[in-house]
Amino acid sequence: MKSREAKLSDVPSITKIHKKLFPDELPNAHNQIRSEHHRVFVTLDSQNNILGYVIYQVIDFEAEIYFFGVKEELQGKKIGQELLKFSLEELKKDEVKRITLEVKESNLKARKIYEKCGFINVGIRPRYYKDEAGIIYVWEDKTI
Numbered sequence: 342m343k344s345r346e347a348k349l350s351d352v353p354s355i356t357k358i359h360k361k362l363f364p365d366e367l368p369n370a371h372n373q374i375r376s377e378h379h380r381v382f383v384t385l386d387s388q389n390n391i392l393g394y395v396i397y398q399v400i401d402f403e404a405e406i407y408f409f410g411v412k413e414e415l416q417g418k419k420i421g422q423e424l425l426k427f428s429l430e431e432l433k434k435d436e437v438k439r440i441t442l443e444v445k446e447s448n449l450k451a452r453k454i455y456e457k458c459g460f461i462n463v464g465i466r467p468r469y470y471k472d473e474a475g476i477i478y479v480w481e482d483k484t485i
């Protein structure tokens with residue numbers, strides 16, 4: 342398993358995973374990979390199949406996680422952790438100092454990874470999602 346910055350040729354695979362995980366959210370990886378305000382990373386297996394992706398919006402030294410997903414049938418195998426850790430190291434190289442995200446309160450799998458990677462729970466937005474609260478997490482680069 343290895344991670345790297347996404348390329349335009351990854352778009353079909355990313356879009357396929359995205360559509361399954363987030364059927365209500367329009368895929369936009371093609372534009373995001375090309376945009377100077379986004380960073381997109383993927384994790385691949387030894388045959389270069391894309392297993393997961395993460396999309397950040399990055400403006401100046403602040404970022405926000407837009408989408409983060411691992412192929413449904415491969416979840417729970419630490420792919421998400423590898424991808425998130427890799428992407429944080431890449432963003433640190435670009436001197437990103439602060440990353441925020443919002444996640445459903447019940448999404449314990451994602452929350453566990455965020456917390457393991459140093460994100461701090463800084464607040465709750467009741468009824469942010471149709472049926473439940475959103476938890477706001479913030480990561481700050483402590484090495485700067």
Ligand SMILES: CC(C)(COP(=O)(O)OP(=O)(O)OC[C@H]1O[C@@H](n2cnc3c(N)ncnc32)[C@H](O)[C@@H]1OP(=O)(O)O)[C@@H](O)C(=O)NCCC(=O)NCCS
Pocket residue numbers: 362409410411412415416417418419420421422423443444445448449450451453454457
């Ligand atoms: C969230 C997601 C990206 C995580 O990737 P993943 O590869 O499945 O996750 P990992 O295997 O790296 O890690 C999952 C962690 O959650 C833990 N976990 C699993 N179920 C859990 C639960 N019910 N409660 C608490 N922790 C749980 C696992 O034990 C593991 O932690 P550990 O390594 O310390 O044991 C992936 O599950 C996914 O795509 N989910 C659907 C889309 C989504 O929710 N995206 C995030 C939106 S913000």
